[in-house]
Ligand code: 4AD
């Protein structure tokens with residue numbers, strides 16, 4: 001009899017089964033990794049293939065717990081009209097050692113119940129077909145049933161956990177920064193403004209729901225800066241919105257950003273070190289937690305596994321703002337490795353970045369991490385912690401009133417501090433070698449497209 005042991009999750013008895021006999025319900029992953037055969041096992045999932053032979057019926061079922069399917073072997077008498085590719089099934093039987101080298105266990109079915117039939121004629125996914133990513137993108141409600149998106153979403157889930165662990169293990173406090181905000185952190189103007197659906201009333205009454213104009217956040221940085229003034233090291237990891245009118249393969253209107261803020265930090269090197277440690281730790285965790293899923297990408301897409309071993313080169317440059325082409329050139333020039341670019345022109349960067357005082361408003365202590373194939377993966381800086389510098393910059397921009405609270409932070413125990421943000425989708429694109437950012441997020445939103 002199967003018993004929970006080692007890394008096994010507690011096995012569940014299927015109390016809900018209508019039959020007198022109660023089977024142990026296993027996920028496909030658990031069944032495949034079972035240490036020993038077992039009678040009375042139940043597995044549920046979706047049929048990935050059906051092959052009917054004279055003497056035997058083969059099914060492959062998948063429940064999203066692993067890339068590998070569980071092979072079900074059954075008597076042809078168990079076949080029925082509804083048992084097709086895409087249907088949802090509940091199989092009960094014996095878990096036995098598989099004669100196949102590639103698979104540890106298979107399920108010898110005693111009963112097969114079709115829980116939900118699938119209309120295969122109108123189902124856009126086809127059995128054993130490798131659909132192009134652009135094709136499955138048209139079906140955001142169904143593409144998670146495809147191997148590539150399935151692996152991607154499992155990796156995404158592990159990467160999320162790895163990023164949280166990295167920060168928690170290093171003493172950072174996680175902060176839920178708001179999604180709705182009255183600030184424009186980056187000052188770049190690509191904001192989504194929030195209105196109620198009763199827009200007519202708002203404009204008739206000349207009011208805003210929040211009394212002030214409110215926007216979807218473009219960055220949690222300013223709120224993190226508040227918190228770094230009490231917790232020293234903080235991070236946030238949430239949805240971020242930019243109304244960029246871009247359909248490029250590296251821009252989304254809604255994406256996830258990982259942001260960290262560190263108090264008592266005077267050097268860009270310290271910020272760069274955190275970026276590098278975060279990248280390396282999260283990536284090695286992902287590679288070790290889901291090797292098969294990652295392998296799928298490296299088999300069919302650019303081999304990106306080597307990213308974990310490269311050493312970053314440092315590059316000190318000054319000039320105009322970097323366009324995608326410049327970023328590509330720099331990365332190529334340095335030998336197709338991740339590159340830190342530091343000290344950007346003062347006028348090109350947001351108000352919060354620290355003046356390097358290397359000339360009259362010449363450069364700020366900013367850092368971008370550029371990576372091959374993507375361009376900018378992380379952006380960060382030291383923040384202007386000196387009240388007079390910040391005040392005069394905000395005054396010149398006409399923002400001093402709006403950012404009085406931000407100036408306050410420089411009055412009440414201000415410390416040198418800095419931080420950065422990393423685009424989570426760009427991170428996934430890079431480690432997996434995925435060309436288009438729309439294929440690394442479950443429900444992509446970009447200009448002229450908001451499916452579902
Ligand atoms: O460089 P950005 O604009 O930096 C900030 O917002 C800072 N306030 C972060 C901070 O210091 N706390 O954005 C950070 C990263 C970029 O490097 C990029 O990877 C990603 O966010 N990003 C996008 N990803 C997908 N779609 C977009 N439209 C993105 N815009 C930025």
Ligand code: MG
Nearest residue numbers: 368376378379
């Ligand atoms: Mg940037």
